[in-house]
Amino acid sequence: MKFLDSLFGKKPAPTPAEPSPAADDAEIDATFARAEAELQLKTEAAVGMWGLGSGESWAADLEAGTITFINDKGWEITAPVQVIGTLNTADGTWLWGWDHPSVPAPVSEHAQAVRAFGEQHGLEALTTRKIEADETDGWTFTALACHLAGAQGGYRGPAGSALVFMTYGQVSIRDPNAG
Template sequence: MTSFWTRLFGGGDDSAAPSAAPAPDAGLDHAAVLERARAELELKTAAHDRTWALASAAWAVDLQQGEIVFTAPDGRRVTAPVQVIGTLDPDTGAWMWGWDHPSVAEPIGRAAAAVRDYGAERGLAELTTRVVDCDEARAWEFTALAAHLAGAQGGYRGAAGATLVFMTFGTVTLSAGDSAPTPPADFGAGLTPVDDPAPEALVRAYLGDIFAIETAHRDRPDGERGGHVHAAVAAMQPVYDRYWRRDDDYWRPASVSSRPESDLSLTHDWRTYSRGPDRWRVAYVRDIGVRLPRAYDVERFPDGLKIVDALF
């Protein structure tokens, strides 16, 4: 095989190009867009780590194929199309954008070019200047913004010698024969499936009410930075109290994601299991490019059905 450096900075093809899925950012200032992008990348990174252990996976990049390959600790091979957003020299603090990098072929720099175009529209010099002063935290912000604008499914930082390479990647594919277990079975193992629509209806109603609040407040800054988050969280509290019954506030809403957990359009494979008399588990799959298992435990109380726990 060729060396890592040759593979990283070889040619590329259209298979590595970002998906055309621009985010609905009209009316948001740059700080709000960046906040949204950071939240998205944090959510996606956590999802990949839970699903196939991204944080501890070995990796290699072949930009001639436009592909990043991860090897999970359990031996699963995870592949995805890749883009180079930029490189950072930690010693000098110099960031060089992938949209005009001498070692990055044009198809592999298209997600970076989307950031440049965004910056040009908004008059942001740091996004349109080929080399800028930068630290690692700022490099991650650039990467999060690129992932957001291109609809990427994740971001990654790798080392090529003393240089740090920041990348985004698309939808992951598990190697044949090593696919993950079917998500609903994770939370339904050992339980008996039942045909009872009421527990599922309760969970769907809860998620729908939360999603309506998140949607209504998501694009309203309300003055202060993050003000829309505070307003949304405040509006969620009576909804939580209406649907939940437990002794602590562990699952009480405290934040808002730009790609909410409560978006029913991203769910499928709903199933209900019995956990005993008047106790159920409602399991489903959330699909954001990786299949994520989700479940809620429901119990019957004198005043009706209530959610008592969530399993993520």
Template sequence: MLREWVNELAMRAPPLLSRIRAQSRALAPWQGEVVDVDRFWADAWREMTIRQQKLARRLMLAHAHWSVDQEQGLIHFERQDGATLSAPVQIIGAWNPETHAFTWAWDHPSVQTRLRADAERTRWFGEKHGLPELTDRSLIVSEQEAWRLTAVAMKVNAAQGVYRGPTEGPIVFMTLRDLKVQF
């Protein structure tokens, strides 16, 4: 049942950045294998949706306070029940809800270099496959498209999941690994 729902969700998701890139059926090499780029995008969305559902059920972070320590490269969560969680984090980009501009972390002045590695690898993937939405410094996109860019970054970098961190300004999109819970 869950699989059917996720597949339906993936099919209903609007084509990512269709005004930037026409649908491609070209095959492209990726680490020695042949990959259909459009399928890669769809698979990334599907995988992110499944992982996020599992993380949401298991970790209950919907109302948790969060902060990123760029010096340590960690994100910290404080849940309402007193539990704390931490994980290595990479910043993918920031989306501004007022202007709809998504700026990649690899070119964002407030992101330390060590937290840009996943965004850099995603840009490399975009360069290798001619995907301007992964190589242009900033894009005008919807929030759902910002999620989809982050899903591709998650897949390219084999991250455990993603987090959308709201702030008083832009929304920060991040990839996470090895979440640890402490009570």
């Protein structure tokens, strides 16, 4: 569990009656690596298909559970949204969507999946409401949520001094210029 040790800390040594955690650590590492690779591929597809990241504007309606992007061609891209968490850039803290006061329960289900994964594998960073983190950690958490929930992609948007990390589902595209 080399690359996760700095974020999650080392697990205590097993007692003689417990199996070695090495197999579990390898499974966890593989899950995170697979999740990050999947999110990268999904992001590349979204960039190519509808221009994600090309200066689009975005808005999330958490009550409706949707995110809308307007790309540089004027297309309106809408999808179901889930909030994974927020990164406070002023103090370097992450607040999970599963216990965020601004996040309605229906749009925290993907964050809940990450919490369940953390509980299953004893990963405190995934089960502690507020932790120290950086933007790379936010992307790692978002990739894991995207993988576990089978989402179509992830997005990070600014909201004041915070960065909101989200996953989104199947997109619908409307071109208002199409005749």
